[in-house]
Amino acid sequence: MRLIGFHEGGDRWIAAVGPEGTVSRIATADAFYRDPAAALAEARRAPAAFEPHPERAAPTVPATAKVLCVGLNYREHAEEADARVPEHPTVFGRWESTLVCDGEAVPVPEVEPGLDWEGELAVVIGERLTDASEESALRGVLGFTCFNDISARQRQFHTTQWTLGKNPDRSGPIGPVLVTADEWGGPEGWSGRRLTTRLNGEVVQSGDTADMIFSVGRILSYISRTTTLAPGDVVATGTPAGVGFVRTPPRLLVPGDVVEVEIDGIGVLRNPVVGAEGRS
Numbered sequence: 001m002r003l004i005g006f007h008e009g010g011d012r013w014i015a016a017v018g019p020e021g022t023v024s025r026i027a028t029a030d031a032f033y034r035d036p037a038a039a040l041a042e043a044r045r046a047p048a049a050f051e052p053h054p055e056r057a058a059p060t061v062p063a064t065a066k067v068l069c070v071g072l073n074y075r076e077h078a079e080e081a082d083a084r085v086p087e088h089p090t091v092f093g094r095w096e097s098t099l100v101c102d103g104e105a106v107p108v109p110e111v112e113p114g115l116d117w118e119g120e121l122a123v124v125i126g127e128r129l130t131d132a133s134e135e136s137a138l139r140g141v142l143g144f145t146c147f148n149d150i151s152a153r154q155r156q157f158h159t160t161q162w163t164l165g166k167n168p169d170r171s172g173p174i175g176p177v178l179v180t181a182d183e184w185g186g187p188e189g190w191s192g193r194r195l196t197t198r199l200n201g202e203v204v205q206s207g208d209t210a211d212m213i214f215s216v217g218r219i220l221s222y223i224s225r226t227t228t229l230a231p232g233d234v235v236a237t238g239t240p241a242g243v244g245f246v247r248t249p250p251r252l253l254v255p256g257d258v259v260e261v262e263i264d265g266i267g268v269l270r271n272p273v274v275g276a277e278g279r280s
Contacts, residue, residue: 003178006054022050029062033232036126057101060178062232067094073213073238080246089214089222092162102176106271107278112152114252118239119197119205119261122147129229134217138187143180146261146269147236148173153245169279173271190216198260207240
């Protein structure tokens, strides 16, 4: 099943994508993520009538979601960043409030000369994971989606702490759909997927998820042994080589640019870049 989120009547809803862009609503995001397996089973057993695609998109996760990202998870990206290949997953946090949907604008803060792209595969959690093994953690994956960990490099590299540089307003595109694990070849379906990032139509990243240093199962297990992952939490799994700040001269996203992240079997996540006025 392919899922989207949308806003209506003050609530965030989850819906299944139907024919010709129509949708079949399942439940509010809060209700859906109380028991995603049961909500999907009910939606398959007695699907709601299809209706027009909603105009107000929302991330396909609850507003309470934790968003955790893994840095330096592709060897060639670690090398281009002149960083040591990590012995353990390098995990940092994002605010859910930074998430934006396919088609929404990403603003460049005034203090930055531009922003940097990082196309990634993200997983959304479907079961509560505490002290999970790699195998049980994988079974707890609800689905997969595209993510762009757009970064404010100037702020990121002012100190050894990445938090501010990884949380510019409206800098976390996610989507365009969440593909459930059963439709994507099961929980192991994450491996061997082509990941491409394009800037104004030009390919700037081309990677394969099979080249991750740490597998999805290992990442989720590692995190769960310290902090519980709840249904609806997002884990972005790292970016391949080809980011902008390492280029000579550096190449960054500026107003007027369009950045796309495409992953085989999911689709294309496309976002325009605007000036600082887009933060309001």
